[in-house]
Amino acid sequence: MVAPIPEKLTPELVFREYAPRIYNIARRMLGNDADAEDVTQDVLLQVVRKLDTFRGESQLSTWLHRVTVNAALAHRQKRANRQRHETGDLADDLMETTAPESAVKRWNISPEEPILAAEQQDVIEKAIAQLPEPFRDVYVLADVEGLPNAEIGEMLGLSVPAVKSRLHRARMRMRDLLAPHFEGELAS
Amino acid sequence: MNCSELMSLLVDFLGGELVQERRETVELHIRACPRCEVYVASYTQTVKVARALPKCGRLPATFEARLRQLLEPELKARQDD
Numbered sequence: 001m002v003a004p005i006p007e008k009l010t011p012e013l014v015f016r017e018y019a020p021r022i023y024n025i026a027r028r029m030l031g032n033d034a035d036a037e038d039v040t041q042d043v044l045l046q047v048v049r050k051l052d053t054f055r056g057e058s059q060l061s062t063w064l065h066r067v068t069v070n071a072a073l074a075h076r077q078k079r080a081n082r083q084r085h086e087t088g089d090l091a092d093d094l095m096e097t098t099a100p101e102s103a104v105k106r107w108n109i110s111p112e113e114p115i116l117a118a119e120q121q122d123v124i125e126k127a128i129a130q131l132p133e134p135f136r137d138v139y140v141l142a143d144v145e146g147l148p149n150a151e152i153g154e155m156l157g158l159s160v161p162a163v164k165s166r167l168h169r170a171r172m173r174m175r176d177l178l179a180p181h182f183e184g185e186l187a188s
Numbered sequence: 189m190n191c192s193e194l195m196s197l198l199v200d201f202l203g204g205e206l207v208q209e210r211r212e213t214v215e216l217h218i219r220a221c222p223r224c225e226v227y228v229a230s231y232t233q234t235v236k237v238a239r240a241l242p243k244c245g246r247l248p249a250t251f252e253a254r255l256r257q258l259l260e261p262e263l264k265a266r267q268d269d
């Protein structure tokens with residue numbers, strides 16, 4: 001949760017709360033630290049300059065997500081143009097992701113309130129990074145950030161059914177990658 | 189309801205967006221079909237572990253230092269207003 005807006009925007013709040021939130025979303029969407037740093041810096045400059053115009057916590061939180069997503073998408077576009085990167089067919093991309101090859105360690109985590117060890121986080125982050133970008137964007141915003149599908153649709157220019165369809169396919173792929181770590185009969 | 193119909197409803201099912209009758213049909217199928225039961229359980233677990241990822245993890249130290257240098261003058265100016 002974003003903390004309620006204080007009277008004054010303190011550096012502590014910016015560096016402990018806003019910057020890490022922006023950074024984490026950007027890093028998951030873009031898949032690398034350097035790009036995430038560029039995006040975080042861009043977005044923070046906007047936050048600092050526009051903060052006076054916000055009246056409430058939910059308004060800032062929504063805006064922060066939207067600006068971060070826009071900045072990440074723009075950054076990716078720039079990078080794609082630079083690299084003349086070609087995106088293949090989405091379905092093929094999705095099928096080409098590789099399953100974990102190393103010896104699989106089972107996770108002993110509570111299904112009710114999972115608390116993840118660093119190693120487990122690492123496995124999940126790597127699986128997310130393997131999702132093709134259009135699926136990864138929806139997945140990060142829906143399942144990691146917990147945003148409503150309608151809000152995600154607005155941010156990405158997708159209908160709600162399109163968001164749900166991508167989310168489902170991303171979850172299936174994530175399930176395939178993570179299930180070997182689950183306990184008992186779930187590991188299939 | 190067959191297995192693939194159930195699959196196509198999973199997002200709405202987990203999102204609590206199905207009307208009661210539809211939800212009950214899904215639950216009935218899950219109870220009766222061991223394959224779907226296991227699949228839905230692992231799919232649900234996948235959703236839960238993703239929600240448990242940190243959203244506010246620390247910034248890399250060198251990056252935070254760079255950001256502070258860039259933004260602190262601006263933030264200070266604001267506090268002094």
Ligand SMILES: [Zn+2]
Nearest residue numbers: 190191221224
């Ligand atoms: Zn079934």
